[in-house]
Amino acid sequence: MSNYVLGIDTSNYTTSVAVVDLDGNIILDKRQLLKVPMGKRGLRQSDALFQHINNIPILLNEIGKLKICGKIKGVCASSKPRPTLESYMPVFKASTSFGQTISNVLGCKYFECSHQENHIKAAIHSIDEQFDKKFLAIHISGGTTELLLVKRNSKLGYNIDIIGGTTDISIGQFLDRAGVKMGFDFPAGPRLDEIAFDSKMKLKEEIKMFAKNGEISLSGPETRICKLIEEKMDNEYISLLIFEYIIKGLSSMINYATKKYNMDKVILVGGVASSNFIKTHLNSRINDSTSIYFAKASHCTDNAIGSALIGAEAIFEEE
Incomplete structure (x- = not known):
């Protein structure tokens, strides 16, 4: 019987949840774009956070339909933009709050990663190519354009230098x-x-x-x-x-x-x-x-696939 990991990501653009098994197979990938008024160039953090709070229960309902809650062994939430101590953005409080609550209710492990690590992990997952322990990446998204030197972290996710x-x-x-x-x-x-x-x-x-x-x-x-x-x-x-x-x-x-x-x-x-x-x-x-x-287009745009995969990798290595 398979066991699963839930990933959650709440960026400035999209509410995302994903479920993967411990072999890295994607079981569920659900997303909801945040609604931005016509003529506006984005949302205030408070408005985006409010939309995330409304969207997550709807997306999580799709997981309930799979009837796998008893087999979810971990939750991994994107908690900040980058994997540094000073990195912070209020929208990710939705991801971590729901993630910690689900983990407590199910009695499963809880992990956190950054939004950037989520992007990198999701992208690599969709490419039929092996990457060394150290490699180059360019993160280009709505609020980020960074040239990165990426190193695999022995514990969880990546160490990343801009x-x-x-x-x-x-x-x-x-x-x-x-x-x-x-x-x-x-x-x-x-x-x-x-x-x-x-x-x-x-x-x-x-x-x-x-x-x-x-x-x-x-x-x-x-x-x-x-x-x-x-x-x-x-x-x-x-x-x-x-x-x-x-x-x-x-x-x-x-x-x-x-x-x-x-x-x-x-x-x-x-x-x-x-x-x-x-x-x-x-x-x-x-x-x-x-x-x-x-990466595949579906693995480029904001998603929670990478977060779920990072959580699955952490559980797999612990076992």
Whole structure:
């Protein structure tokens, strides 16, 4: 008879629960996007937390239908954005509060991981490739663009060092700010990606931005994009230009890190990593010796699969 682990993640964008067995098979994966008013670029923490509190019982009801509660041996909740002591965000109180309560009621083990570790674990799970104990990753999502040196933690999850990234706004913020200004719903990244990916247009300008030693700046590109939007430039041209800026920034970070750390594999994680444009065009801009790995789209966007897998791994190693 199989035993299971429940994962819970409550990010700024999505309420997520997942169940895996101790062999790493995904039994259940349920998510609910948070509702953002038209024209807004996100939610206040208090509003997001309130939605999580309403969403989690609905998602957990799906687990009840499986009739496996007596076989759940652990709960793993995402408790903060990054695996550092000072990392904190109120929305994750929903994840930890529900997680601890369920653990106490069921009398099972309780674990915590970070949202970033959840993303990395979920991404690796969907890729048919072995990663060393130390590897490179780029976390690109709504609020994060970080170049990472990742090491497996002997106890739980990962030790992660930030070795580069944006000096100002994240790639996700760049996409959402531009997309909302263009009149699209938040989050706007998927719509801009669709337009850019389908485009046959050729850009008329050179892609200029700060990109050096693993760091990039998107404030200049954002200013340029806002000017084009105000000038009523075609949405197709603007979308394509936005993603060309992103490709230039990502390729610069990758080429820097693989050379500096003498590594030839990089995994991209987070919601923006599901972009079809990035998947199609990034490889042609990086060193020939470097391999880029993308997770399945379902494992890029916010989820609780990684949290559940980290919990399952911890229980498996204890046994």
